[in-house]
Amino acid sequence: MITVWHYLAVGAALFGLGLVGFLTRRNFITMFLCAEMMLQGVVLNLLAFGKMHGDLGGQVFGLFIVTVAACEAGLALALFLTLYRRGKTLDSGAWQSIREAKLPASVDVDPLRQTREIPDPVLTPAGRRPA
Amino acid sequence: MNLFAATPSGNAVSQLATGVVLGALAFYWLLPRPKGRSVAIGTFAAIAAAVVLTSWVVRQFGDVAKDTVGQALFWLFSAGAIFFAAVFVAQRNPARGAIAFAFVIVSVCGLFLLLAAPFLMAATIVIYAGAIIVTFLFVLMLSHTGPMSDENDRSREPLLGSLAGFAFLGLVLFALYQSSPAAVADGGRPDQKLPARPVTAEERAELLALAKDLELASVAKDKDELQERTKDLRDRFADIVGIPPSAPDAGHHDSAAASIPDRLALARDPQTIAIARQAEELRTLVRQTLNQVENATLKANPTDVEISAAAKSLGNLREKSMLLAGRGELPARNVTAVGHALYSEYLIAVELAGTLLLVATIGAVAIANRKGVTA
Numbered sequence: 001m002i003t004v005w006h007y008l009a010v011g012a013a014l015f016g017l018g019l020v021g022f023l024t025r026r027n028f029i030t031m032f033l034c035a036e037m038m039l040q041g042v043v044l045n046l047l048a049f050g051k052m053h054g055d056l057g058g059q060v061f062g063l064f065i066v067t068v069a070a071c072e073a074g075l076a077l078a079l080f081l082t083l084y085r086r087g088k089t090l091d092s093g094a095w096q097s098i099r100e101a102k103l104p105a106s107v108d109v110d111p112l113r114q115t116r117e118i119p120d121p122v123l124t125p126a127g128r129r130p131a
Numbered sequence: 132m133n134l135f136a137a138t139p140s141g142n143a144v145s146q147l148a149t150g151v152v153l154g155a156l157a158f159y160w161l162l163p164r165p166k167g168r169s170v171a172i173g174t175f176a177a178i179a180a181a182v183v184l185t186s187w188v189v190r191q192f193g194d195v196a197k198d199t200v201g202q203a204l205f206w207l208f209s210a211g212a213i214f215f216a217a218v219f220v221a222q223r224n225p226a227r228g229a230i231a232f233a234f235v236i237v238s239v240c241g242l243f244l245l246l247a248a249p250f251l252m253a254a255t256i257v258i259y260a261g262a263i264i265v266t267f268l269f270v271l272m273l274s275h276t277g278p279m280s281d282e283n284d285r286s287r288e289p290l291l292g293s294l295a296g297f298a299f300l301g302l303v304l305f306a307l308y309q310s311s312p313a314a315v316a317d318g319g320r321p322d323q324k325l326p327a328r329p330v331t332a333e334e335r336a337e338l339l340a341l342a343k344d345l346e347l348a349s350v351a352k353d354k355d356e357l358q359e360r361t362k363d364l365r366d367r368f369a370d371i372v373g374i375p376p377s378a379p380d381a382g383h384h385d386s387a388a389a390s391i392p393d394r395l396a397l398a399r400d401p402q403t404i405a406i407a408r409q410a411e412e413l414r415t416l417v418r419q420t421l422n423q424v425e426n427a428t429l430k431a432n433p434t435d436v437e438i439s440a441a442a443k444s445l446g447n448l449r450e451k452s453m454l455l456a457g458r459g460e461l462p463a464r465n466v467t468a469v470g471h472a473l474y475s476e477y478l479i480a481v482e483l484a485g486t487l488l489l490v491a492t493i494g495a496v497a498i499a500n501r502k503g504v505t506a
Contacts, residue, residue, distance in 0.1 A: 002205045005192040005311050007246065009304060010209040013184075014216055014239070016300030021220035024162050024292035026282050029267050030225050033232045036259070037216060040239045043255075047246040054329070054460050055402065056472045059248045060480075063469070066251070066258055067484045071491035073263050078499035090225075091282035106287070110165065112280040 007048035014041035028080050028090045039069050143308060146187050151301035153180035158293035161221035162286040177217055191313050201245065208241035223283050226268060233264045247461045250469050329395060329406040330458050334371050338456035341367055345449035349442045357438065358428040361445070365421050372414040406458045413451050420444045
């Protein structure tokens with residue numbers, strides 16, 4: 001018999017893993033998707049309680065969470081595009097200038113290395129050049 | 132799983148702590164870093180943590196094999212969700228991480244289906260696995276145009292971050308443990324269970340069994356058959372709707388099991404009050420119907436009209452029992468019911484959500500369309 005506690009445990013695990021990712025990862029998009037994963041854990045809780053009480057309120061709340069997550073996705077995407085245009089990077093560590101006042105900057109112990117640029121794919125020309 | 136149950140008492144918390152520490156260490160090793168990352172040790176620790184925590188959940192919250200298919204699906208979907216979540220968090224490449232996240236969403240949608248929410252499942256698949264993932268893959272491709280650095284191979288404070296996340300997980304699981312039936316049963320703790328459902332599963336099963344017997348009784352041909360089929364109905368209804376049993380010294384009926392109207396007497400929310408009122412109506416109907424049946428069957432020579440009237444009211448009682456058994460379950464027509472709830476009870480919230488979407492769209496356009504920044 002799967003009880004409400006099983007679903008609450010799975011929801012808590014998703015929230016915890018999302019928290020780990022949000023705290024440690026540096027890529028904006030990964031951080032954002034981690035936040036979305038935490039929201040999924042919360043929706044799971046709401047649905048489990050709604051099923052337990054035989055009440056549709058849980059599903060309605062879940063729907064609102066999905067709506068708010070969609071708004072958040074649109075805004076976050078626009079912000080990432082803007083930041084990317086300015087800084088040419090999706091690394092959150094590159095934006096030390098907008099950190100909270102009086103906090104020390106967090107710098108890498110060994111500085112970031114430039115990695116190999118991925119070359120664009122080259123298509124082999126085929127056919128004849130039109131006259 | 133007795134493997135992790137070395138001592139009989141007090142080991143629930145220590146097993147939970149073991150799982151949490153193992154999980155934190157696993158992510159400490161798995162998170163991308165230039166030096167000291169070990170996928171092998173991290174994977175091993177992650178599997179160990181998953182085994183310890185799963186056995187803990189099974190031991191504390193029960194693993195009675197009743198609904199085999201539902202149980203298999205639950206373990207499949209939850210294992211998939213947690214596995215892909217771990218892959219996603221520990222994955223260096225954000226594009227592969229986004230794909231793993233799509234699998235997390237699909238698994239969670241399976242759990243939504245098990246929780247009787249098909250509409251929310253469809254909406255989540257469409258919104259997340261469709262729109263969000265495609266958009267983010269687009270952004271990721273866009274971000275590969277310039278010179279790249281290895282920031283995706285670094286993590287901020289991997290040890291502290293994983294400790295914080297798993298400390299949170301451990302505390303939530305511990306709080307769940309304190310309210311679970313196992314802990315309340317063996318810990319001598321005050322009864323702090325979650326609030327009971329208006330109609331419990333046992334009462335629902337008993338009401339459905341009663342409805343089946345009432346159906347048999349309502350097609351009874353003669354007086355003796357009717358008497359035979361209805362003789363224990365009063366006692367069986369007694370526990371559920373709270374009528375005094377036929378004999379005051381009937382053994383198990385004076386147990387502490389409260390009837391539905393008694394239990395819901397202090398309820399305040401409208402839905403529970405409606406269920407309590409329905410149970411009280413059923414109580415009145417049980418009394419009237421069984422009295423009518425007894426009047427008919429105790430006569431020496433009841434007429435056919437009396438017998439058929441009694442059978443008809445038994446059929447009516449059956450319908451009312453079925454209706455009460457159905458309360459406390461989610462409605463079968465999920466989309467209809469969710470739509471009705473959205474546009475009756477939650478209309479203001481729907482309007483606010485629409486306004487929020489509009490404002491978010493305007494904001495996104497305003498932010499992304501900024502001129503004067505060198506592209």
